[in-house]
Amino acid sequence: MEKGAAVRCQRIGCDAMFTDADNLDGSCRYHDSGPIFHDGMKEWSCCKQKSHDFSLFLAIPGCKTGKHTLEKPVTKAVSASSRKPTPSPVQNKPTDVNCSRCRQGFFCSDHNAQPKPSNPVVLPTSVENDQVKNTPPPVKKIVGLDEPQICRNKGCGKTFKEKDNHETACEYHPGPAIFHDRIRGWKCCDVHVKEFDEFMDIPPCTKGWHNADAV
Structure with a gap:
């Protein structure tokens, strides 16, 4: 970068302007992994902080600290379905x-x-119609x-x-x-x-x- 010129940090969650002179260790606060979007909920996968409102979600402070950088981090949105564990039989x-x-x-x-579980409703075929008509209604339990x-x-x-x-x-x-x-x-x-x-x-x-x- 041009010496003395302020540039914008590329870390997710930081977005601050910095120069070489003020780029000290701990001056940058950021998220080191991508967001998760699921059913209207936004969540940072690194710190589990979440919000339904996108503006509030972006305002959640970063969970990591370090130096500012001009290198764009390689992250991607994570599907919430990919995090679900396979249920074990009980x-x-x-x-x-x-x-x-x-x-x-x-x-x-x-x-x-x-x-x-609720039983699915199955419509009778034309062959079964006569059987359905002749089937007596279930007897209600008398209490x-x-x-x-x-x-x-x-x-x-x-x-x-x-x-x-x-x-x-x-x-x-x-x-x-x-x-x-x-x-x-x-x-x-x-x-x-x-x-x-x-x-x-x-x-x-x-x-x-x-x-x-x-x-």
Whole structure:
């Protein structure tokens, strides 16, 4: 460079003007690896700092220090999908009715309980139409008024009796639940936290009937 002329540093996250005279060790603060863009989230792969807003993302201070340079670093955006580890197979254990996660249908790492998968809808062919018409409807389970049941509404999980059930008996989240980039929350009340235990403690936002067969 021309002696005494200020030039712009090429390190990612720095963008400062410098000269040979003021280019001391530690004068440059930068990011030494590329960004990750996934579902609207921007993240620095080197320090895991992130933001949804691109301007705020670019303003995140660099995590490394050194000298300014005119050499352009070779980096590239990293796909978040490439970072996902291959899940290892686990042995399913029975759900625990005393566990609040199992009762409410969430994945439980303590018991390896998975939520019940929804069955895909398959339309009958013309050959099966007659069989479908002649198939009797499934018999609904008859529940006694005093028979204890567990409410499956998200955020409830309480035991109730049908005789005590009414339109404000249950406090729950109509949902859906949101799990994304280590953030957990409820779309219905727009509350989000980082830890699962904090997520389970979010107060329900809706009242209604207890439901032992909630989807």
